[in-house]
Amino acid sequence: MKTYSLEDLTDHYIGKKGTEKRDEFENELRLDLLGQAIKQARLERHLTQQELGDLVGVKKAQISKIENSTTDARLTTILKVFEALGAKVNFNVELNNKRIAY
Numbered sequence: 001m002k003t004y005s006l007e008d009l010t011d012h013y014i015g016k017k018g019t020e021k022r023d024e025f026e027n028e029l030r031l032d033l034l035g036q037a038i039k040q041a042r043l044e045r046h047l048t049q050q051e052l053g054d055l056v057g058v059k060k061a062q063i064s065k066i067e068n069s070t071t072d073a074r075l076t077t078i079l080k081v082f083e084a085l086g087a088k089v090n091f092n093v094e095l096n097n098k099r100i101a102y
Contacts (some may be wrong), residue, residue: 031069034078039067040086055084 004012015022041061042052049063056063058077064070066081082089 007036028069035067035069036061037087038078038081038085041082041087045085049084052081052084056080 010022010025011017014025042049047055048060049067050060053060053063056077057080062071062073062077062080066073066078078091
């Protein structure tokens with residue numbers, strides 16, 4: 001029985017790194033992970049979506065959409081969510097496969 005790595009399967013079914021389809025897939029995956037991180041932090045702080053929304057100044061539905069990655073939320077809103085949760089946020093920027101220090 002032949003085994004395949006996740007990378008091989010992703011290359012085959014989604015596309016190779018650098019292709020538009022693969023980039024879209026990886027961006028969606030990152031948004032999914034971001035939503036999960038927000039939900040986990042909210043639950044650890046024993047906040048409801050309504051309470052977090054009140055802290056941020058958005059409706060409960062917006063928090064739900066962010067947590068479930070069903071919206072393209074503004075970066076400012078996401079940063080406000082993390083600030084309300086008392087979470088530290090780090091960004092890594094890469095340009096032409098080189099990390100940019102800031």
